[in-house]
Amino acid sequence: MTRSYANVQTALPGPKAKQWLDRRHDIVPDGVSYGIPTFIEKAEGAILEDIDGNRFIDFAGAIGTINVGHRHPTVVRALHDQIDRYIHTGFNVMMYDPYIELAEKIAALAPGSFDKKVMFLNSGAEAVENAVKIARKYTNRQAVVSFSGGFHGRTLMTMSLTGKVRPYKYEYGPFAPEVYHAAYPYSYRRPASMSDAAYSQFLLDELERFFITEVAPENVAAVVMEPVQGESGFIIPDKAFVQGVYDLCKKHGILLIADEIQTGFGRTGKYFAMEHFDVEPDLITISKSMAAGVPISGVIGRKELMDDANSGELGGTYCGSPLGCSAGLAVLKVMEEEQINKRAAVIGDKVMGKFREMYDRYEVVGDIRGLGAMCAMEFVTDKESKTPAKQLTGQILKEAQKRGVIALNAGVYDNVIRLLMPLVITDEQLDEGLDILDESIAAVVAKAEAVK
Ligand SMILES: Cc1ncc(COP(=O)(O)O)c(C=O)c1O
Missing domain, CATH: 3.90.1150.10 (Aspartate Aminotransferase, domain 1)
Structure with a gap:
């Protein structure tokens, strides 16, 4: 087959790469x-x-x-312009406007017909860590529920939330306490005798039982869920399951954190994958494609939750850096224009x-x-x-x-x-x-x- 784009002329690694690989x-x-x-x-x-x-x-x-x-030329230009003005001041020291503008734009795009606030961090894991902190602070509850097969990062809390042992958790315990894992639907491997609808209902019934056998719902601050599981192989849950989880959260005063780090910013054909499921999560974590390769992440949440922390309890040295915010604004421009x-x-x-x-x-x-x-x-x-x-x-x-x-x-x-x-x-x-x-x-x- 003639190729116009792919062209591999050497064995892999090639001679130059081999030298770097050795080093x-x-x-x-x-x-x-x-x-x-x-x-x-x-x-x-x-x-x-x-x-x-x-x-x-x-x-x-x-x-x-x-x-x-x-x-992308728009992103490259935005980064050059940003570097020409300033690189970093620390948002906790002297603030900069790209942070505010990006927060406003993302809040307007995120699902949820309620007032929102947005904060930025550095990595996906750090966003999930902060979403959990915010949920615990607001609810005064300690437990967090995530799903088998889910992936949320490599820090202690996010590794604990992650539902796959190797390579992420093996020999890295003990894990953060008060983290519980519930079953996530895996349609391809469901029992053959069950329809997708019956399977979703079965897992929702199991989740109700989980709140009897594993953890009391009144102790649960948040359920953390990928709308489509990424690392687990793009497992797409039934809409009824996602809505059922949301309803259970509402019933028990539990916050729903949607981890949209891999699903967000156009991957599923929407800004946020949760839009496919008609669910309005209380908190959303974002990162990855939000800034086209510049490290940044964020937490979007209901205003009243986000406002519960006191000054200094959230943030960090590089959180929401000017480069990340400027790239983020450029990404939103490209997403709309193209x-x-x-x-x-x-x-x-x-x-x-x-x-x-x-x-x-x-x-x-x-x-x-x-x-x-x-x-x-x-x-x-x-x-x-x-x-x-x-x-x-x-x-x-x-x-x-x-x-x-x-x-x-x-x-x-x-x-x-x-x-x-x-x-x-x-x-x-x-x-x-x-x-x-x-x-x-x-x-x-x-x-x-x-x-x-
Ligand atoms: C859904 C999800 N959450 C969290 C993370 C962790 O992000 P990071 O590697 O930036 O810490 C990832 C990374 O793959 C992810 O896919």
């Missing part, structure tokens, strides 16, 4: 992982070029951080169309799922047994890298390929990337057949 292994701990053994030279839109001149179509988007593309949400829906349709073809062709593609451009494929040994095929998934990702596509794995069983491409990707780049993914599956399946 990296000498100085950076292995606990800090990497997806592809090479180093970036230049990125633009949905294309990455490494230091050996290899070109890749980016289906990873820095783990969902680059929805408006690498180095109708990124609409584009996500178009990309999602195209991806799912191609996924359906692959599902029909390959026995190892067990499930395909997507909400907007948040699309994933789950690999199994065969459709009948649904046995997770972790090794095969890794081989497909490696094969795709060799052919010039970078994608990420995910999943409770590490057997899912998830796509988080920049949403400014062109149709031609998208088609080429999907064809490469298809070829990579074919190559790995053929190899596996040959050794049988």
